[in-house]
Amino acid sequence: MGINFQNVDFKYAKKASHKQLDNVSLNIDEKDEFIAIVGHTGSGKSTLVQHMNALLFANSGNITIFDTKVVRNKKIKLKPIRKHVGLVFQFPEYQVFETTVLDDIMFGPKNFGKTTDLAKELAIKASQLVGLDEELLTRSPFTLSGGQMRKVAIAGALAIDPDILILDEPTVGLDPKGKIELMELLLAMQNKTHKSIIIISHDMNIVAKYTKRIMVMHSGKLVFDGSKEALFNNEALLKEYNLDLPTAAYLAKELKAMHLIDYDSLPLTKEELTHIILGDSCNE
C-alpha cells in the first residue's frame, strides 16, 4: 500500500481556531498514480504533502505510509518513510545545503547507504535527467538561479529513487521549455517505472495534460478527489472553489457556444481541441 489518511486534523498553532488540515481522508496507491493537488494560496496543499513523508504529524486521525503508522511523539523510523516517499519542497532553497551541487545531489543516496562512487554515479545520472548543465555540478548551489536550484532539488529527489515522488509546484521558476521538459521527464519516468507521482500546481494546462487524478484543497479540507474529467466538467464545483479551466477547455466552450464546433466530451488539452477542430485531418 502507498499512503492512507483517515480523518486527519492538523493545526500549526495549538490555540488557533482554524485547522490547516480538517478531517482529510485519502488513499494514494504506490503505483501508477499521477495526481495534481490544486487549490488557492493558503488552502493547505504544502501542509498536506508534508504529512505524506512525515515532515509534519497529524494532531488526530491516522496516517499510514507504506505500512508504517505515522504518529507524533512516537519513535517511528522516519528513514524508510523518506525512502518510500520523496518530497521536493516548494522553495528549493530550503532543500539545498551542501558545498557543491554534486555533493548536494549525492547527499540522498549516500544517506540511504550507497557508496560514494555509486552515489556519484546516481547523482550525475539524475542531473542529466533534469537537464542540469554539467558545469554547474562544481558550483555552490547558492550561486544558482531559482530555476537551476529547483532542478538541483528535483535531481536530489530522483537520485534517491523513491516509490512515490511528490513535487510541490515543480514548474515554478522554469522557462516554458523547461516546464515541458520536466513534465515529459516525469511522464516518461512513470511509463517506465510505474512510480506514483504527485504534483502541486496552479497551472491547469499542466494539470490537464499530465495528471490523471485531481485533489482540490479548500481551507484545509479535501473538497474534491476524482478524475480530471470529472472536475473540469463540474461547473458548479469549479465556480464554488474559483478554479480555472485549462485554456483549451475554455476555448472549446466558447467555440461551442458560438456553434463553431461540437463535441461530446470536453477537450482538456490543445491536442484534443485541435483534433475536434480539424477532425482526422490533423493526424495526416
Ligand SMILES: Nc1ncnc2c1ncn2[C@@H]1O[C@H](COP(=O)(O)OP(=O)(O)OP(=O)(O)O)[C@@H](O)[C@H]1O
Ligand atoms: N510554518 C507555519 N506556521 C504557521 N502557519 C503556517 C505555516 N505554514 C503554513 N501555515 C499556514 O497554513 C495554511 C496553509 O498553508 P500552506 O502552505 O499549506 O498552503 P498552500 O495551499 O501550499 O499555499 P500556496 O499555494 O501559497 O503554496 C496557511 O493559512 C498558512 O498561513
Ligand SMILES: [Mg+2]
Ligand atoms: Mg504551498
